[in-house]
Amino acid sequence: MTSGVCPWTLDNFIERFDAWVELESPKDDLRCVVMAWVMTRIDDPYQGVRREPGFANLWVGPIPNTADGSGNVVTCSYWIDESSRIVRCDNFGTLSLPL
Numbered sequence: 001m002t003s004g005v006c007p008w009t010l011d012n013f014i015e016r017f018d019a020w021v022e023l024e025s026p027k028d029d030l031r032c033v034v035m036a037w038v039m040t041r042i043d044d045p046y047q048g049v050r051r052e053p054g055f056a057n058l059w060v061g062p063i064p065n066t067a068d069g070s071g072n073v074v075t076c077s078y079w080i081d082e083s084s085r086i087v088r089c090d091n092f093g094t095l096s097l098p099l
Contacts, residue, residue, distance in 0.1 A: 006085060007042045013078075013089040020092035026074075030066060034074055034092065037063045045080050045087045057081065058090065071097050 017038065021031060040047065049061030057080050066074035077090040 008045050008080075009084075009086045010038065010041055011086055011088040013038050013041075013087075016089040016092055024094055026094075030074070033065050034063055034076075038076075041078070041087050045078070049076075052077065062095075067097070068094075073097055 017035065020026075020034075026034075045059065048064065049059045052058040052060050058077060059080055060075060060077040062073045062075050072094050074092060075095050076092050079088045079090060080086075081088070
């Protein structure tokens with residue numbers, strides 16, 4: 001049963017994902033984890049991320065299950081436009097912990 005709330009529209013995620021893959025050459029299993037996480041943004045783009053201080057509607061956070069065991073994790077930042085229900089990807093990157 002659906003909640004009655006329209007899902008969010010994702011924008012620019014494929015382009016930014018492709019740019020991240022080209023730059024960092026992650027393994028296929030990591031790519032799958034990241035893309036599966038992207039799809040969760042359709043239902044709840046606020047889950048597991050925080051608003052970036054100093055920027056209106058810019059959200060950022062680590063992507064679960066992407067830690068590499070060396071203190072790095074894949075992150076994603078994106079803009080949320082509540083009025084249009086659009087989530088626009090800003091960037092993917094691998095950052096050192098802690099964030």
